[in-house]
Amino acid sequence: MTTPTRAVVAFGANLGDREATLLSAARELADSEGVVLRAVAPVIETPALRPHGVDPEAPAYLNTVALIDTTLSPAALHAVLRRVEDAHGRVRAERWGDRTLDLDLIVYGELQQDDPELTLPHPRAHERAFVLGPWLAVDADAVLPGRGRVSALLAALEEEGS
Template sequence: MNRRLAQGVGDEASVTAVVALGSNLGDRGTTIEAAVADLRTLPGTSALEVAPVLETVALTLHGPDASAPPYLNTVALVTTTLRPAELLAALHEIEARHGRVRRERWGDRTLDLDLIAYDDVHSDDPTLLLPHPRAAERDFVLRPWLAVDPDAVLPGRGRVDALLAALDDGGPA
């Protein structure tokens, strides 16, 4: 684990975290809006920028599944003093409030909140992998992230615009 992560970034230091939001069950739009409102009220959160929502095909463990309910996805940039583990715990609480049940990996869900990046912190802790290990392969993460931050960089992987261009050229889905 990164030393900064173990110690925390600092008692009052604000950092930018990237949170991906997705929903493919229930009233998806209302759920995404409510989750964004919940993010705005997190302790230590001073700013929130949200990308436009886009609809995407469900991605399962075996690949895209057009027969599954489609997802609404977006990305939020959160300026926060919460430490990474605190932010992740808060994201899980928001998911639970919106009916998220963890039955199967990559299954349908009312709400999915993923911590994609937290400043430039790297962590290989299995409970908190940073940056998110599959973010560079996910159009539904990269595209909205780029829309809200044209200069975005995924730590350890490079510029988001270049990662998205690689996907558009036939890279991973």
């Protein structure tokens, strides 16, 4: 039997019934073979980010983070996340565009990989308070591989005013 790996998944939605979508996506993830949902952080609301920065005209996001244990490979887990997004009407027409659901694999154990299909840990997680804050809420000892303690990364962002 394969030993489960702890993974962190970030959830975001800024179109449709955001809260219902996040709850449904968490249930679907928990119901996936090879996945055990361990915790879901409280939901927070954040402004939409674009490549140029905050977009106050765009609908705000609801964000949360889930801790899971999985026997799936990183690629298989990533495929599950894409299927859940697609089931909720995710359209990938515009990079950083509005979306019904965004699921990002933030960490997969201690794995560090730079792959065109899946970079781990997520390459911008250390810059995202809307990922770090909820993650810290469900794992006070969280560490982002290659970057350090989540509490320190979040404190640094707060000092910068991000």
